[in-house]
Amino acid sequence: AQRVTQPEKLLSVFKGAPVELKCNYSYSGSPELFWYVQYSRQRLQLLLRHISRESIKGFTADLNKGETSFHLKKPFAQEEDSAKYYCALETSGSRLTFGEGTQLTVNP
Amino acid sequence: GAVVSQHPSRVICKSGTSVKIECRSLDFQATTMFWYRQFPKQSLMLMATSNEGSKATYEQGVEKDKFLINHASLTLSTLTVTSAHPEDSSFYICSARDPRRQSYEQYFGPGTRLTVT
Numbered sequence: 001a002q003r004v005t006q007p008e009k010l011l012s013v014f015k016g017a018p019v020e021l022k023c024n025y026s027y028s029g030s031p032e033l034f035w036y037v038q039y040s041r042q043r044l045q046l047l048l049r050h051i052s053r054e055s056i057k058g059f060t061a062d063l064n065k066g067e068t069s070f071h072l073k074k075p076f077a078q079e080e081d082s083a084k085y086y087c088a089l090e091t092s093g094s095r096l097t098f099g100e101g102t103q104l105t106v107n108p
Numbered sequence: 109g110a111v112v113s114q115h116p117s118r119v120i121c122k123s124g125t126s127v128k129i130e131c132r133s134l135d136f137q138a139t140t141m142f143w144y145r146q147f148p149k150q151s152l153m154l155m156a157t158s159n160e161g162s163k164a165t166y167e168q169g170v171e172k173d174k175f176l177i178n179h180a181s182l183t184l185s186t187l188t189v190t191s192a193h194p195e196d197s198s199f200y201i202c203s204a205r206d207p208r209r210q211s212y213e214q215y216f217g218p219g220t221r222l223t224v225t
Contacts, residue, residue, distance in 0.1 A: 043217065046213040094157075
């Protein structure tokens with residue numbers, strides 16, 4: 001069965017510092033991976049997906065099939081990045097398996 | 109952008125009663141919608157895939173007779189929690205993909221907080 005692991009429940013950094021949110025997955029098929037974000041009192045929304053290889057709000061994520069990882073990175077964190085971040089794996093039928101989530105706090 | 113709404117936003121019901129939660133795609137038609145459950149401080153767990161005009165597909169371990177899903181139109185899916193018990197208290201979230209868009213993005217509703225007393 002597929003599984004997504006986010007080892008850090010809480011992550012705190014200072015503004016301007018680099019940030020990396022870890023995500024590891026296990027899946028026998030070809031992985032489709034996403035990062036979703038939930039800002040305070042808002043609904044879950046897509047941040048980025050590995051297929052597009054794009055940078056959104058300064059965040060990037062690279063799929064490493066050898067290490068089965070899809071870590072989310074940003075070189076200079078901003079206060080408005082404070083939110084809960086979920087790594088998600090899409091399997092057949094567009095079904096999503098989510099990790100436990102990492103609550104990121106960016107301190108001034 | 110694509111918007112998904114849910115109604116009600118929160119509901120309290122007595123043990124043994126049934127409660128219905130609606131999920132609507134407001135500006136697009138969704139042949140498929142998804143229902144998730146989220147316990148406090150935990151992740152979202154997919155419960156079932158709701159298919160317009162056909163039976164829902166339930167994930168392993170989810171009781172289909174307890175969580176009835178109906179997707180009667182291209183913009184509405186409903187989740188009915190039957191004979192609710194306190195352990196069914198949770199946050200229920202739906203999502204849908206907009207077939208007009210090339211993106212793989214799922215659009216999430218704001219969620220429904222169910223409390224069973």
